[in-house]
Amino acid sequence: MSTSITGHSVTDDLPGPDGRSPHDGDRAGTGRLGDRLFGGAATGSGLVVVALVTLVGLFLVMQAVPSLLNNNANFLTSTEWVPSGSEPRFGIAALLWATVVTSVIAMVIAVPLGVAVALFITQYAPAWLAKPAATTVDLLAAVPSIVYGFWGLTIAGQFIDPVTGFLQRTLGWIPFFGDAGFSGRSTLFFAGMILAIMILPIITAISREVFAQVPVAHKEGALALGATQWEMIRTAVLPFGKPGVISGAMLGLGRALGETLAVMILLSTLNPTASWSWSVFNGGETFASKIALNAGEFDSPQKTGAYIAAGLVLFILTFLVNAVARIVIERRKAFSE
């Protein structure tokens, strides 16, 4: 059941009916020409993937390291970004902040909403409505990201200023919600909202799939104890679907962290001399939007290396997110079989 971006699923570890892991090869090879040809081709393809990942990683590290050695600022904590010249100073702190903040806002909105939509489709909606509702949500996934960015900028953005204004007035005393002087549609906050819409379909689709698989016996078990529908969902449906919801959320987070075009169109880049602000109503650049915006200017290995180093951090970040999700899922595994 667990679809996972690490390509590893809970079922991979379960022994088959004969006690073997599903990944153990059998000894069915006959040594005939067909077997050897196909076996060789399959093994070769497997090796190519491994080689490809290793080479890409090596290439990135080799390009990044010389730039990092020339760096005169702390790469992890500095908010400066002057990657070229005789005294390059660059750090990823601002990029990391913008990337994490937009993604966290997207998750905070999209995960509860996606789970709620999935519950509606699988538990509440009458049969004639469930299918069209599911298809509509899936259609959201078919909209290209450039369209989301453009739609956010020209249409949805018109309506966001009152919302941001309200939040700034009522919650402005918290540094996160202070007014940073940007129009509503070019802030991290609004970019996060657009990202939420973009990751909603994947979270909904995967949650819907696991919720639909909850055995009737478990649901009836809860109902027979005198559970209301909502209590039944809490006792039987949500715990059963939890690994799936986490997988869906992580897939969504992966997309939000790496989303480029929509974020690039929306966010106002900051003036290099601007002072640091914690506000979500600030502009900024994420890893992906920064790299995309400057891709035309990679004129020296030093500069290119700096951007590649930033890309590596994004890669590591996504990897860590996946690893944490796997640990969360694995920890409850004994309880989910």
Next chain:
Amino acid sequence: MAKRIDVKDLDIYYGDFKAVEGVSMTVEPRSVTAFIGPSGCGKSTVLRTLNRMHEVIPGGRVDGKVMLDDQDLYAPSMDPVAVRRTVGMVFQRPNPFPTMSIKDNVAAGLRLNGIKDKKRLDETVEKSLRGANLWSEVKDRLDKPGAGLSGGQQQRLCIARAIAVNPQVLLMDEPCSALDPISTLAIEDLINELKSQYTIVIVTHNMQQAARVSDQTAFFNLKATGQPGRLVEVGSTQKIFSNPEQQATEDYISGRFG
């Protein structure tokens, strides 16, 4: 604690389809009543109307009356959720909640009733597990998943879960059909003990089982293929198995059909 069940002229429908017709019977408190009959004759359906679980299936509804002492289970003011808290149910396949520990499974119904006091929960969990003859087998691993127990233990866990909320009536829908003979024996012994406290109704395909555990037996059958199921005969188990009034009952009991 135990209450009397009075069923009067009960018709059960799924949508326009009439599944069961004209059931009238009485179940005495602190007794075991067995429902027997061929597959598809509506005995499980009748059982599910006793705690309104048939309403979970779209289109499920009834005509007629089911009284629990002087309470009409189908009165408009009656909340099905409240009915199910009074009338517990054990299913054909053991269905402990897979994400919960043994302890949490037993406590699930209490938590639904809003009981949070840890001491009270622990006491009730122990009492219910003892009541289900499971305590000695699981007392050292209460925090382990309930799904890790054997099938028979899981079914006794489900019985513990059902009796933890102090129901008036316990319904069992073929509780042993997925179990081996040893586990079946354990459940039957348990039913014999439980009947001193609860009114028990059990659906079974196993006629020896009906003969062993029940005081009263009800035989259900289809009128004809495609026709609704109906109650053919109900009476003391001894009478039904030795000297039934209806020919159909005798044919079924003696193994001539079904």
